[in-house]
Amino acid sequence: MARVLRPGGVFLLKIHAAPYYVRKFWGGLAEGEILSAVHATRVLLAGVLYHALGFQVRGVVSRETFQSEWLLKRELARHGLTIRSKMPDSNFLTPSFLIRKEQE
Numbered sequence: 001m002a003r004v005l006r007p008g009g010v011f012l013l014k015i016h017a018a019p020y021y022v023r024k025f026w027g028g029l030a031e032g033e034i035l036s037a038v039h040a041t042r043v044l045l046a047g048v049l050y051h052a053l054g055f056q057v058r059g060v061v062s063r064e065t066f067q068s069e070w071l072l073k074r075e076l077a078r079h080g081l082t083i084r085s086k087m088p089d090s091n092f093l094t095p096s097f098l099i100r101k102e103q104e
Helices: 018-031 034-053 069-077
Strands: 010-014 081-087 096-101
Touching: 018 034, 069 081, 069 096
Parallel strands: none
Antiparallel strands: 010 096, 081 096
């Protein structure tokens, strides 16, 4: 994103926060959708590792991870991007952020 966005440019980013996958896990168990629960478990584990280690462990648990606002801020800053605002959203499990590329 940082490579193709011009300085001062903005974009909208929607993420899946950890509670999204917790709900998916319990919903999968309740509905008998075991694969959905397994997927959610793998994503949660990958996300915990990502948050603890500071980098994604690819291919070990899952190629997908959940995101948190504080980790998103850190990752964006590495590429000259910042969160301008958290957008109002009808679903707290999948928050949206307005991201801006800083002037060079």
